[in-house]
Amino acid sequence: MLALIILFLTALVTLFVGFAKKPLLTLSLSVLGLLGTAAALICQWYHPSDFLSSYEGVNMDGFAILFSLVAIIFTILIIFSGFEQFKSRLDHTADYIGLLIFSLFGAIVMVSFQDMFMFFLGLEILSIPIYVMAGARKDDPLSSESSLKYFITGAFATGILLFGIAWLYGATGTFKIYEIQQFFMEAEQISSLAYVGLLFILSAFLFKIGAAPFHFWSPDVYDGAPAPVTGFMAAVVKLGAFGAFIKLFTIAFSELYDFWMPALTFLAILTMFVGNLSAIRQVRFKRLLAYSSIAHVGYSLITMVVLTNNSALNLWYYLFSYGFATIALITVQMIVNDREDRIEAFKGLGRANPFVGFVAVVALLALAGVPPLMGFFGKFLIFADAISQNPALIAVALLNSGIGIFYYLRTVIVILQKPGVDNEIEQSEFKTTPLQLIVLGICVLAMLFGGGLLMVH
Amino acid sequence: MSSIEIIALALGALTIASALMVVLSMHPVRSVLYLILTFFLISANYVLLNAQFLAIVNIVVYAGAIMVLFLFVLMLLNLSKDNEPRASNIMKLAASLAAGALVIVLVAALKDAIYLPVVENVQGNSQGLVENLGQLLFTKYVLPFETSSVLFIAAMVGAVLLSKKEKQIID
Secondary structure: OHHHHHHHHHHHHHHHHHHHOOHHHHHHHHHHHHHHHHHHHHHHHHOOOOOOOOOOOEOOOHHHHHHHHHHHHHHHHHHHHHHHHHHHOOOOHHHHHHHHHHHHHHHHHHHHEOEHHHHHHHHHHHHHHHHHHHOOOOOOHHHHHHHHHHHHHHHHHHHHHHHHHHHHHHHHOOOEHHHHHHHHHHOOOOOHHHHHHHHHHHHHHHHHHOOOOOOOHHHHHHHHOOHHHHHHHHHHHHHHHHHHHHHHHHHHOHHHHHHHHHHHHHHHHHHHHHHHHHHHOOOEHHHHHHHHHHHHHHHHHHHHHOOOOOHHHHHHHHHHHHHHHHHHHHHHHHHHOOOOOEHHHHOOHHHHOHHHHHHHHHHHHHHHOOOOOHHHHHHHHHHHHHOOOOHHHHHHHHHHHHHHHHHHHHHHHHHHOOOOOOOOOOOOOOOOOHHHHHHHHHHHHHHHHHHHHHHHO | OOHHHHHHHHHHHHHHHHHHHHHHOOOHHHHHHHHHHHHHHHHHHHHHOOOHHHHHHHHHHHHHHHHHHHHHHHHHHOOOOOOOOOOOHHHHHHHHHHHHHHHHHHHHHHHOOOOOOOOOOOOHHHHHOHHHHHHHHHOOOHHHHHHHHHHHHHHHHHHHHHHOOOHHHHO
16 A cells, blocks of 8 residues: 555656656656655565555555566666657656556556456556557657557447446445455356356456457557557556456456356467467567567466466466566667668677677567576466366467467577678667666566576465 | 336436437437437436436536537538448448347346345435535545546646647647
8 A cells, every 4th residue: 555655656756857857867766766666565565554444445465566566677677778768758758757657556556456446447547648658659640540549449448347347246236356256156046247247347358468359459559659668568567457357357256267267268279379370470570579469468368267376476477577578679679779660670680789689589589488588487387287277278378389489589580690781771770778788687687597486486 | 117117217218219329320410419318318317326416427527528529529520421431341240240249148148137136225315415425435435536536647647748739740
């Protein structure tokens, strides 16, 4: 609770400090606030306390703290790597950073909610700043298009979600997730209203995480949005949405597992195939990332299909590893800074700037799931947990990983190639800033040694 | 059938009919006018459910503010049949299939639905008045209430950010 207050104050202070037009001051204050929030969360971990005991809408339990801490780390990394872009619009630097922090606030509410009010508010606080941020490059029609597309489809999904919550309320008469669980346990016969409500809520979630067949917005939006925002959507928004997803479905709908499990199994398989097969044909880097993120959503859904005691932790670890790799790649994309965002523009990156090239290769291999990188352990945990219950699903997932390796390795080859003399693409300079180098350093360390986290848990 | 039930049935039928007219009428301005009617009818339903404050807010916010915006946008857009995007036949077929399936599911669910027993409210007719609502909002539900202010600030900052004129665009 204290963490939420600190975070909100940080966002406000960031907005007001923006008037001074000193980007570095804004940056340091906001990062300081984010670190303060993280510290408050860690305090909460060791000394759990209720700030507001009369209302049980928010509960900062271990699950919420773990997800929130990762979201905070990702937000700091994205603010660092996007700082160069934010700084170029001096009037708006603070607005950009402030909106990202507001969105992070929503993500934290979404992983710590206990009833539908807070859940809905969290979802909206998470989404609305991102609708705006996707259109932050106002002189670029693609950016405006992506913002509008995301807003309209997102608002529609929100409507569906609210409709579903209303049906669920009609069936159970309560908004609190533990009371809903209780109701389903004790009810002799579950009203058909609940099933319809569940389906509506499920489709809204599938939209938010970008699973097939609700994924059509994501390539366009990822492509058009400014690079830092794309990274934020892939890392933090997905983390928040998945956190709420697994929380709602393992607590409130745990009794209806037999009803939603087959649907989710089918959707997970569909999502993996759609993501991987479409990614093969991409020539633009951010679109490639978008489709690869769809494929990774498919792998993550396996944790929900096969529920065990470790599901939430596996999902957390998977999203953790995925976020680092994506943020590293987005940062590399900003360094390459090709106007048309072609994968071809990465040619010669490995020779022109060995460190950046190395990080890009490591991140791509981590996404592909090559040991001993963090991405491998993420996949391994999920697959190992699920294989005894649903071997067929894991076979499909392994097949998909194989397809994935093809397009990741193809991009790796492009990076390692000699800068050709004969091609028409003029070589960009690959300018880096110290902050971006820090981000890349943190990401590559995490990806190389993140497997060590497994020893702890 | 008691008089309340008759009123509820009539209101419900009217609401659905006017909502259908929003979608079915060809002229956009007429659609918007039907939409206003729908909002008023929904407010009447709220009154029937003892939610007087919600009814007033619904009229003020939706029929008042949002509909005016709708009408403005319509008049600025200068809509006519010629510049309306045409949907292909496959799209139309797919849309009607999807919507039809949804309707079947909803109707089937409503047919077999088990409804919770109606709880008599303690406060009688005054339950939905501002006083009771305010009591709840500032005591039990103070956290969601305050959190929604975070949402509004974020939305406001976003709106200003998007609508502010950039120097590059002007010249």
